[in-house]
Amino acid sequence: MDGPARQRSLWQHNLAVVLDEVRAATPTSRARISQHTGLTRATVSALVDALVRARLVDEVGPAPRGGAGRPATGLVLSPSGPAGLGLEINVDYLAAAVVDLTGQVRHLEVRQVDQRGRAPAEVLADVADLAAGARRVAGLPLAGARLAVPGLVDAPGLVRLAPNLGWRDLDVLGPLTAAPDWPDLPVGIDNEANLAALGELATAGRERSFLYVSGEVGVGAGIVLDGALLRGTHGWSGEIGHVTVAADGPVCRCGARGCLEQYAGQEAILRAAGVPAGEALPADLAVRRLAELAGADDPAAIGALSAAGRALGIVAAGVLNVLDLDAVVLGGSFAPLAGWLTGHVEREVAGRVLTAAWSPVCVRACSLGTRAAVVGAAGAVVREVLAAPSAWIDGG
Amino acid sequence: MDGPARQRSLWQHNLAVVLDEVRAATPTSRARISQHTGLTRATVSALVDALVRARLVDEVGPAPRGGAGRPATGLVLSPSGPAGLGLEINVDYLAAAVVDLTGQVRHLEVRQVDQRGRAPAEVLADVADLAAGARRVAGLPLAGARLAVPGLVDAPGLVRLAPNLGWRDLDVLGPLTAAPDWPDLPVGIDNEANLAALGELATAGRERSFLYVSGEVGVGAGIVLDGALLRGTHGWSGEIGHVTVAADGPVCRCGARGCLEQYAGQEAILRAAGVPAGEALPADLAVRRLAELAGADDPAAIGALSAAGRALGIVAAGVLNVLDLDAVVLGGSFAPLAGWLTGHVEREVAGRVLTAAWSPVCVRACSLGTRAAVVGAAGAVVREVLAAPSAWIDGG
Numbered sequence: 001m002d003g004p005a006r007q008r009s010l011w012q013h014n015l016a017v018v019l020d021e022v023r024a025a026t027p028t029s030r031a032r033i034s035q036h037t038g039l040t041r042a043t044v045s046a047l048v049d050a051l052v053r054a055r056l057v058d059e060v061g062p063a064p065r066g067g068a069g070r071p072a073t074g075l076v077l078s079p080s081g082p083a084g085l086g087l088e089i090n091v092d093y094l095a096a097a098v099v100d101l102t103g104q105v106r107h108l109e110v111r112q113v114d115q116r117g118r119a120p121a122e123v124l125a126d127v128a129d130l131a132a133g134a135r136r137v138a139g140l141p142l143a144g145a146r147l148a149v150p151g152l153v154d155a156p157g158l159v160r161l162a163p164n165l166g167w168r169d170l171d172v173l174g175p176l177t178a179a180p181d182w183p184d185l186p187v188g189i190d191n192e193a194n195l196a197a198l199g200e201l202a203t204a205g206r207e208r209s210f211l212y213v214s215g216e217v218g219v220g221a222g223i224v225l226d227g228a229l230l231r232g233t234h235g236w237s238g239e240i241g242h243v244t245v246a247a248d249g250p251v252c253r254c255g256a257r258g259c260l261e262q263y264a265g266q267e268a269i270l271r272a273a274g275v276p277a278g279e280a281l282p283a284d285l286a287v288r289r290l291a292e293l294a295g296a297d298d299p300a301a302i303g304a305l306s307a308a309g310r311a312l313g314i315v316a317a318g319v320l321n322v323l324d325l326d327a328v329v330l331g332g333s334f335a336p337l338a339g340w341l342t343g344h345v346e347r348e349v350a351g352r353v354l355t356a357a358w359s360p361v362c363v364r365a366c367s368l369g370t371r372a373a374v375v376g377a378a379g380a381v382v383r384e385v386l387a388a389p390s391a392w393i394d395g396g
Numbered sequence: 397m398d399g400p401a402r403q404r405s406l407w408q409h410n411l412a413v414v415l416d417e418v419r420a421a422t423p424t425s426r427a428r429i430s431q432h433t434g435l436t437r438a439t440v441s442a443l444v445d446a447l448v449r450a451r452l453v454d455e456v457g458p459a460p461r462g463g464a465g466r467p468a469t470g471l472v473l474s475p476s477g478p479a480g481l482g483l484e485i486n487v488d489y490l491a492a493a494v495v496d497l498t499g500q501v502r503h504l505e506v507r508q509v510d511q512r513g514r515a516p517a518e519v520l521a522d523v524a525d526l527a528a529g530a531r532r533v534a535g536l537p538l539a540g541a542r543l544a545v546p547g548l549v550d551a552p553g554l555v556r557l558a559p560n561l562g563w564r565d566l567d568v569l570g571p572l573t574a575a576p577d578w579p580d581l582p583v584g585i586d587n588e589a590n591l592a593a594l595g596e597l598a599t600a601g602r603e604r605s606f607l608y609v610s611g612e613v614g615v616g617a618g619i620v621l622d623g624a625l626l627r628g629t630h631g632w633s634g635e636i637g638h639v640t641v642a643a644d645g646p647v648c649r650c651g652a653r654g655c656l657e658q659y660a661g662q663e664a665i666l667r668a669a670g671v672p673a674g675e676a677l678p679a680d681l682a683v684r685r686l687a688e689l690a691g692a693d694d695p696a697a698i699g700a701l702s703a704a705g706r707a708l709g710i711v712a713a714g715v716l717n718v719l720d721l722d723a724v725v726l727g728g729s730f731a732p733l734a735g736w737l738t739g740h741v742e743r744e745v746a747g748r749v750l751t752a753a754w755s756p757v758c759v760r761a762c763s764l765g766t767r768a769a770v771v772g773a774a775g776a777v778v779r780e781v782l783a784a785p786s787a788w789i790d791g792g
Contacts, residue, residue: 152751160754209629221718225626232621232720233605239750243714246642247706256748310643318639318711319718322617324628352652354635355548358556 011047012390014039018047019077019389022057027074048075054393055081055141056101056385077101082143082392084381085134085185087127088192088374089149091115091164091217092283094123095371096130098138099378101385103202107138108371112282115165121175128179135183143385143392145185146377147172148192150218152236157189160236163253164217190380192373193238194229196331197222199376200366201229202383210327211319212366213240213312214373215334217283219261225323241265243318245311263311266333272304284370287333294340305340312341313348320353320361331366332373338365407443408786410435414443415473415785418453423470444471450789451477451537452497452781473497478539478788480777481530481581483523484588484770485545487511487560487613488679490519491767492526494534495774497781499598503534504767508678511561517571524575531579539781539788541581542773543568544588546614548632553585556632559649560613586776588769589634590625592727593618595772596762597625598779606723607715608762609636609708610769611730613679615657619719637661639714641707659707662729668700680766683729690736701736708737709744716749716757727762728769734761 014037021033034044051057058081060074079100086097092114098107109130115123127147135142149172151162157173159165172189176182197212201224212222219241223230230237241261242254249258262268270277270286273293277286293301316328328345330338345363350356366372385392410433417429430440447453454477456470477497484491488510494503505526511519523543531538545568547558553569555561568585572578593608597620608618615637619626626633637657638650645654658664666673666682669689673682689697712724724741726734741759746752762768781788 152754161750163750223718225628230621230626230719233722234720234751234755236720236751236755237718239717239720242717242748242750244710244748247710254750259748314640314643315714318714321635321638322619322633322715322718323626324630324632324635326629352638352640352655354557354559354638354650355630355632359630359632 012388014043015047015050015389015393016387018044019051019056019386022051022075022077023386026076027060029073029075033075050393051389054389056389056392057081079104080140082385083138083140084378084385085131085142085145086195086374086376086378086381087131087145087147087187088377089115089123089127089147089165090192090373091150094126094130095374096127096134097371097374097378098134098140098142099375099382100140101382103379103382105375105378106140107134108374109133109137110371110374112284114282120167120170120172124172124176125179125181128176128182131185132181132183135185142183142185144381145187146195146380147176147187147189148195148373148377149189150192150216150220152239153189153191154235159189190377191220191222191235191238192216193220193222193331194231195222195374195376195380196366196368196372197224197329197376198229198383199368199372199379200224200329200331201227202376202379203367207325207327207329207362209325210329211240211316211323211325212329212331212372213316213334214332215264215266215330215337216332217266219265219312221319223319223323223325225325240315240319243315245314260311260315264308264334269304269308269337272307273298273301275301283333287336291336291340294337302340305337306344309341309344310348313345314352316345316363317349317352320349321355324355325361326359327362327364329364329366331368332370335365335369335372408784410439411443411446411785411789412783414440415447415452415782418447418471418473419782422472423456425469425471429471446789447785450785452785452788453477475500476536478781479534479536480774480781481527481538481541482591482770482772482774482777483527483541483543483583484773485511485519485523485543485561486588486769487546490522490526491770492523492530493767493770493774494530494536494538495771495778496536497778499775499778501771501774502536503530504770505529505533506767506770508680510678516563516566516568520568520572521575521577524572524578527581528577528579531581538579538581540777541583542591542776543572543583543585544591544769544773545585546588546612546616548635549585549587550631555585586773587616587618587631587634588612589616589618589727590627591618591770591772591776592762592764592768593620593725593772594625594779595764595768595775596620596725596727597623598772598775599763603721603723603725603758605721606725607636607712607719607721608725608727608768609712609730610728611660611662611726611733612728613662615661615708617715619715619721621719621721636711636715639711641710656707656711660704660730665700665704665733668703669694669697671697679729683732687732687736690733698736701733702740705737705740706744709741710748712741712759713745713748716745717751720751721757722755723758723760725760725762727764728766731761731765731768 221240252259617636642654648655
């Protein structure tokens with residue numbers, strides 16, 4: 001690197017360091033940042049000024065004193081700064097969320113639409129429309145968008161396989177960004193359970209290693225080990241819905257027999273509980289109906305949830321034996337049903353995980369409820385801004 | 397850091413950099429190392445001299461020319477330099493191996509002894525004796541030892557649980573290093589499948605992400621993702637022997653039902669094949685007998701190996717769906733039986749792994765055969781010397 005390039009890279013690095021100081025200890029002050037980072041007061045001031053100009057940081061009333069001298073100005077992440085747009089395509093709904101720099105959800109819209117049988121272009125036009133609406137309503141500058149899909153994702157922007165959408169080797173980002181309503185934004189794509197797991201990691205912050213299981217029509221998982229998402233060799237990890245529960249069980253959409261999805265997928269549970277779904281009743285209402293029936297001790301509902309919980313517990317126990325994680329987090333439609341699932345999962349885990357005696361595994365519902373994936377997607381964009389603010393300052 | 401401390405740390409770092417240059421491109425020369433690393437010729441020469449004095453590097457005949465000037469002296473890792481001692485306790489054998497700096501196995505001893513019913517102190521005295529013998533026979537300076545055990549290991553030196561040895565919360569390193577025969581060496585302890593997987597990674601170097609499955613009396617696994625071992629939160633990953641194959645299957649030693657070990661553990665296979673084992677026939681001979689029977693198309697042997705291969709394939713498919721790895725490597729007693737197992741594992745993996753169509757999974761026997769764990773253990777010590785040669789130079 002020549003002199004100017006090196007200086008520029010140092011400036012970018014220090015911008016991120018200072019922004020992280022503000023994030024970690026809100027409100028903080030220039031003086032305290034200088035103490036923590038070893039950067040001179042003058043350098044910190046120049047960096048803070050740039051962050052304030054870019055609306056990443058707000059100056060508020062006096063902060064706790066950072067030593068001798070004048071009362072310091074408090075510094076906080078700006079709630080009117082660049083926000084992240086999360087988008088989600090799922091089998092029976094579409095969603096958009098805007099999360100601001102401080103992590104607050106500023107906008108959330110969910111449309112119940114069954115994607116099965118629809119042309120992908122039609123679905124993506126709806127997503128573009130949701131994105132445009134979110135930008136309008138949120139009234140915040142958007143740094144970028146992330147799209148969550150229930151399937152295997154390949155760079156750049158390709159959905160390799162989303163069995164429950166019927167998508168295979170489909171370019172998603174091309175048609176999305178070409179849609180007339182699409183707001184001109186950089187956009188990435190990721191698996192919904194991965195994004196939900198990242199959202200859970202950022203929001204709940206309880207465990208650093210957990211299995212996030214997302215129950216929708218399909219069942220997906222995001223695996224967090226030591227605070228990092230395990231993506232696998234190709235980014236295709238987490239296909240827990242196709243782990244075998246019973247080698248000779250019912251045939252799955254994927255062609256194999258006895259996959260978890262056939263026991264704990266939303267449709268399998270509703271069918272076993274005798275709750276009509278699909279055309280007859282939108283999925284979110286069907287899940288609510290199932291919870292009501294279970295709450296009223298309906299034997300079919302209780303039986304269906306017990307069978308699902310047991311299957312889920314058997315598969316989760318296998319993952320825990322292999323990966324040694326601290327918790328199982330139930331997300332998607334498992335979240336509102338967690339009251340009837342958790343006990344069964346706990347029982348299988350306690351009985352089947354070799355190390356359960358030394359280190360009990362926590363089984364719990366996710367903190368973000370059914371909207372974990374879309375909120376996690378928006379949060380992923382925000383984390384990128386926080387990690388590399390110069391990209392926003394230069395481009396925004 | 398003050399000046400001298402910082403210089404010392406820089407020296408240590410550069411020693412490792414230079415040693416890694418020698419490892420990566422044998423033979424190399426001082427001139428070429430200087431070109432690659434950007435260190436001055438004088439600095440490289442001082443570092444190389446220190447490495448030669450410590451017997452980590454040997455000077456050999458002229459190396460390929462590194463530019464203009466005199467013919468350069470070739471530099472190679474020294475086969476007479478500090479070596480690693482691997483030790484292994486398994487249910488039906490004990491083993492020791494010495495691996496030199498260049499990765500060659502210089503000594504290997506395996507004793508068929510059934511540990512069941514023996515007092516741990518007696519077993520550890522035998523291990524100390526094996527270690528003393530290895531040191532004597534190998535005639536190399538030993539940098540340290542690593543002990544492989546078939547169970548859950550906790551720092552410092554504790555075996556939490558080795559169900560097939562009947563060990564629970566047992567201090568292993570204390571009694572081992574107190575044994576009269578123990579050669580005075582730093583020693584660490586790790587799970588056998590983890591060490592075998594690391595050995596496979598270093599030796600074969602084909603895949604960067606694989607599931608190593610070790611078949612002994614128990615069935616363990618080491619998981620390598622992107623070239624690194626996944627140890628889990630507590631270092632207890634890889635307990636694949638207790639992943640459920642059939643929820644209501646036979647009761648396992650661990651108390652759960654239908655664990656993989658009940659289908660693919662050595663004893664389960666031998667029993668199903670009608671081969672006597674234990675008192676009647678040492679396990680290695682029993683496995684050889686089984687292979688002979690299978691080679692002669694004995695229906696019971698073929699049936700037992702098919703059932704084991706199928707169970708192994710179902711569980712491996714689950715791990716691949718969850719973790720997205722490139723290969724399944726069959727180790728331990730699965731290695732000599734791989735000819736009869738591989739096809740069944742491949743079939744289950746092809747039928748059950750969602751992404752198998754895009755990225756076929758390689759199923760193969762491990763390259764180190766049944767001795768992967770003890771050789772991997774010795775290699776782990778060597779890798780530590782290569783990564784931090786100053787520790788050896790200062791202490792050796």
